[in-house]
Amino acid sequence: MADDPRDIPALFSQVPDGLFGPLASPNRRHHWRLLYQLYQDRFGPDAPLPPSVGFLRREIVADLERFLLTDDPWEAEEGEAPEASLPARANALYERFRTAGWLRQERIGAREMVSMPPMVARLLGMLTEFIERGPAFLGAKVKSIELQLQQVVAGHAEGDTLDEAADQARQLLSFVAATSVQVREVMTELAREESTASFARALFERYVSKLFVGDYADLHSADHPLARRASILAMVHEIAHSQIRDRLRDWYRQRLTDGDEARAELRLQRALRRLEEIDRIDEYLDRLEADIRLANRRAVAFLDYRLRAPDKLDVLVDRAIRAVLAAPEGVLRLPVAPGGLLHEGRLRPPRQLSAQIERSANPERIATPEQLARMSLLRQMKRARLVLPEDLQRYVGKHLQAGSVDSAALPIQTIADLRAFQTLLTLGIRGGKAGVLRPGDPLRNMLKGFRVELLPDTRTDNGHLAVPRFIVHRQGKAA
Numbered sequence: 490m491a492d493d494p495r496d497i498p499a500l501f502s503q504v505p506d507g508l509f510g511p512l513a514s515p516n517r518r519h520h521w522r523l524l525y526q527l528y529q530d531r532f533g534p535d536a537p538l539p540p541s542v543g544f545l546r547r548e549i550v551a552d553l554e555r556f557l558l559t560d561d562p563w564e565a566e567e568g569e570a571p572e573a574s575l576p577a578r579a580n581a582l583y584e585r586f587r588t589a590g591w592l593r594q595e596r597i598g599a600r601e602m603v604s605m606p607p608m609v610a611r612l613l614g615m616l617t618e619f620i621e622r623g624p625a626f627l628g629a630k631v632k633s634i635e636l637q638l639q640q641v642v643a644g645h646a647e648g649d650t651l652d653e654a655a656d657q658a659r660q661l662l663s664f665v666a667a668t669s670v671q672v673r674e675v676m677t678e679l680a681r682e683e684s685t686a687s688f689a690r691a692l693f694e695r696y697v698s699k700l701f702v703g704d705y706a707d708l709h710s711a712d713h714p715l716a717r718r719a720s721i722l723a724m725v726h727e728i729a730h731s732q733i734r735d736r737l738r739d740w741y742r743q744r745l746t747d748g749d750e751a752r753a754e755l756r757l758q759r760a761l762r763r764l765e766e767i768d769r770i771d772e773y774l775d776r777l778e779a780d781i782r783l784a785n786r787r788a789v790a791f792l793d794y795r796l797r798a799p800d801k802l803d804v805l806v807d808r809a810i811r812a813v814l815a816a817p818e819g820v821l822r823l824p825v826a827p828g829g830l831l832h833e834g835r836l837r838p839p840r841q842l843s844a845q846i847e848r849s850a851n852p853e854r855i856a857t858p859e860q861l862a863r864m865s866l867l868r869q870m871k872r873a874r875l876v877l878p879e880d881l882q883r884y885v886g887k888h889l890q891a892g893s894v895d896s897a898a899l900p901i902q903t904i905a906d907l908r909a910f911q912t913l914l915t916l917g918i919r920g921g922k923a924g925v926l927r928p929g930d931p932l933r934n935m936l937k938g939f940r941v942e943l944l945p946d947t948r949t950d951n952g953h954l955a956v957p958r959f960i961v962h963r964q965g966k967a968a
Contacts, residue, residue, distance in 0.1 A: 503608050505590025519562040523582060524591060526556050528613050532605040537934075542597055543604030546583075548931070549592070553579040555875070558868060572854070575871070630661045631718065634767070638724040642733065648740040648757070651728075655763040662766060665773040669780045676784045685795040692788055718767055725764045873904045876912045878935045884909035885939055885961060893962045896949045907953060917943035917959040940964050 511520035530536055530552065531544065554575055573581070586592045591609055595602050605613075637654040640646035682688040728734060734757065741753035813821065829835070856864075884906060888894055896914075901907050916932060920941055940962050947958040 504612060505609075507588065508590045508609065508612075510589045511585055511591070516563070520582075520585075522562055523553060523556055524586070524613065525617065527552060528605075528610070528617065532610050533614065533617075539604070543593075543595065543602035546594060546601040546603050549603045550576075550579050550583050553582050558871060558875070572856070575868075630657055631721075634658055634661075634764075635721055635724075638721060638728075638764070641737070642724050642727060644733075644736075648737050648744065648760075651737060651757075651760050655760040658767045659763045662770065662773055665770070665777055669773075669777045672777070672780045672784050676787055679788070680791065685792065688791065688795065718770065722765065722768055725761055729761050874908055876905075876908045876935075878937065880905065881909055881912055881935050882937060885913070889939060889961055889963055891963075893960050896956070896959045896961075897951065899951075899961075901951055901953050910951075910954070913941055913961060914954075914956050914959060917941040918957070938964060 511517065511524070514520065527549070528536075531539060531549070557575055557578060583592070587594055587603075591605065591613075593604050593606050595604070634654045634657050637646065637650045637657075641651050641654075679688055679691055682691055728737070738750075738753050738757050741756045742748055742750055745756060746752035888899055896910075899906075899910055899913075901910055912932075912935065916936065919932065920936075920943070942960045942962060944958040944960065949956055949958045
C-alpha cells in the first residue's frame with residue numbers, strides 16, 4: 490500500500506531554496522571546505538557555546554579571512570593568487586553564504602549579528618556525519634530496534650519510538666543492500682589498476698577498511714543480536730494484534746494526523762510493515778556474502794595473475810617461437826579470409842574532428858612576478874600582525890621562566906613580539922573589568938596556563954610603547 494502523499498515531507502519548507510547553490514557551483518569543493526571550517530569552529534557541537542544572539546559579522550568575516558590566509562584553496566588549485574584583496578574576497582564569500590541561507594544576519598541595535606539557522610546546522614551536521622562514517626556494526630542497530638520495541642510493548646513509549654525503530658529497520662536493510670552494490674563497484678574500479686602494488690593498496694584501503702561490516706564475522710553466531718530478530722518479529726505481531734495497536738493509533742491520530750483516523754492507520758501500518766521487513770535480512774546478507782565471495786575470488790585471481798604471469802611469460806613466448814619454427818607450413822595458416830591482412834580497405838576510416846569554435850571571451854590576466862611578490866609580502870605582513878593563541882603561548886612560554894614576569898622584562902625584537910605584547914596588555918585591561926571577558930570571548934581562549942595582572946598606577950616604557958605596567962603570572966601548567 491502506498492504512503493499518503495500528505496505524509497511526504499517537503500524539503501524546501503525546512504531549508505532555503507538556494508541553500509545548495511554554493512555546493513552546486515564550479516567552486517563547490519572550496520565552498521564546502523569553508524563551510525566545514527565555520528561549522529567546526531563556530532556552530533558545530535565541538536565548538537564553544539555560541540552567544541544566544543550570534544556572533545558579530547566582523548568576527549565571521551575575520552574567520553573567513555584567516556582561512557584564506559592560512560590555506561587558500563583557490564590559489565592552491567589554480568596556481569595563481571586571486572586578483573581581489575583578501576578582505577574583499579572574505580566579504581564576498583560571506584555574502585554568498587548569507588544569500589544562500591547558510592548564515593542568518595540580524596541587526597540588534599547598531600550591531601549586525603550572525604548565526605546559523607537550526608535546520609541548516611542540522612543538515613550540515615548530517616553531511617559531516619555522512620562523510621566521517623566508517624564501517625557499520627549491524628548488531629548495535631538490531632539491539633537498538635529490540636530495546637525500542639520493548640519500551641513500546643511495555644507501555645513506556647508511544648508512536649515516536651515505534652517510528653524510530655521502523656526507520657532504523659529500513660536503514661539496516663538499505664545499508665546491507667548498498668554495501669553489495671558498493672562491493673561490485675569497487676572491484677570494477679580496482680580492475681583498472683595498472684600495477685600490483687596499487688591494486689593491493691587500493692584493495693585494503695577502499696574495500697576492506699571502508700566497506701566491510703564491522704561485525705561481519707559474527708553475524709551468524711548464536712549470541713549475535715541478529716539471531717534475536719525472531720523476538721523482534723514476535724513483538725511486532727503482538728503490537729499488530731492486541732490493544733497496543735489501538736493505543737498507538739490514537740497517538741498517531743492526536744499527534745500527527747490532526748484527528749484523521751484513516752491517515753493514522755496508514756502511518757501505523759507503514760511502521761509495522763517496515764519492522765516486518767527485517768525478516769528479509771537473511772536474503773540481503775546472502776546476496777552480500779555472494780558478492781564478497783566473488784570479489785575475494787577476483788582479487789585473489791588478479792593478484793595471482795599479476796604475481797605469476799611475468800615469470801611464465803618468457804617461457805611461453807620461447808615455447809611458441811620453437812613451435813612455429815618446427816611446425817609444417819600448412820599448419821601455420823591463419824583462419825582469415827584471403828587478401829592482405831593489413832590492407833587499407835580493412836582499416837577503420839579516420840575520425841573526422843569538428844573544427845573548434847573560437848572563443849570570444851576576455852583573455853585571462855596573468856599576474857606579473859612583481860604582483861605575485863607583492864601579494865606574498867602582503868600575506869606575510871598580515872600573518873606577522875595576526876596573534877593566534879599558539880603564538881601568544883609561544884611568546885609567554887619563552888620569557889615566563891619563573892612564576893611571573895614583569896612587562897618591563899618582556900623584550901620586543903620583531904613585529905610578532907610587539908603584537909603579542911599588545912595582546913597581553915589588552916588581556917590585562919579587559920581582565921581587570923568585571924564581566925568583560927565572558928565565556929566564548931575569543932580573547933578568553935588565549936588565557937591558557939597564565940593570567941595577566943594590570944598595575945594601573947605604574948607604567949612601562951620599552952622604547953616602543955609607554956603603557957600601564959602589568960605582570961604575567963603562571964597558572965597551572967607552563968604556557
